[in-house]
Amino acid sequence: MNQSECATDLRDHADVTLSVTGEVQKTIKERICHCPYAFHFNKVYCYYFQGTLTLRGSVATFHLKQILQTMLLDIKYVQRLVNEVDVTNAIGLSTERQK
Secondary structure (H helix, E strand, O other), X not given: OOOOOOXXXXXXXXXXXXXXXXXXXXXXXXXXXXXXXXXXXXXXXXXXXXXXXXXXXXXXXXXXXXXXXXXXXXXXXXXXXXXXXXXXXXXXXOOOOOO
């Protein structure tokens, strides 16, 4: 995830929601920026809405997927984390989520 790439789904434009969303985004960016694996997360995007943080995109290994999830588990205001990150390798998709 690049420092500027954290998409947020905002359906409620109340000041409190914007403030919380901004705080969640800031925390995510700080944690990823300070992580030694940050460059592996450049194809990962996060979406925050009403207490749920959803991760989407792809990483190279299951280990990186788990590191990302663990790193973002205890963020203030995040009550649920949905990890929809796909694991890819040199020959293509290693996992595919059930639809």
